[in-house]
Amino acid sequence: METQSSLKSVFAGSIGLITLFAIVGQFVLSALVSKLGRMDYIVQFFSYFTILGNVMVLLCCFFTVFWSKSRVGLFFTKPETITAVTLYILIVGIIYNTILRFLSHPQGLSMVVDELLHVVTPLSFFLFWWRFLDKGTIRWSHIFYWLIFPLVYLFYTLWHGSFSGFYPYPFVNVSELGMDRVLLNSFGVTLVFVAIGALLIVLGKWQNKRHSQRIKK
8 A cells, every 4th residue: 555655656746747847848938939028928828728737737746745635635636626637638638639739830849848738748647547546436426516617717718818819729719710609619628528527437437346346356
């Protein structure tokens, strides 16, 4: 058990370091070419779901390694929370690699950071979820709670874009697509959230069943 706990901490710590490097790297590299004022740049940087998803991964990893018994740590290490963050970061990877990847072609360090944010962190955090998380407390009803953050993010994006003109992703750009098309796109993305969330629950229940069967033998 102690070996398992140590391995979990090492794995979480490694993911956390990679994710921290990617977030800071993206922040610095984007700042170097941005023409925005400091506050506007910070607001826009943290208006990307990719960045928020990676920040959540970083927090889960941080509190897994440090202060897991604190009040905040208990929240970020709960199976329901880690599964929600796994869902969010998987969506980051799926949307980017199926829709957004071909819209830009970063080079050099920007390409490395891009891959870390959209491929390495999503895959490694999913492996962390699969290998180390006790999924016995995850319920079907949790899907509804997991949708709260993406919906709040959507409302914020539409509200912020309505007066700033900034939309972080082309499929929510009301100025170019119109509100009806954006809402339709958002509904489609919501269905993806539900589908991936349901898949995580199915995988978790299957894994728990196999684990129980091994114990009985």
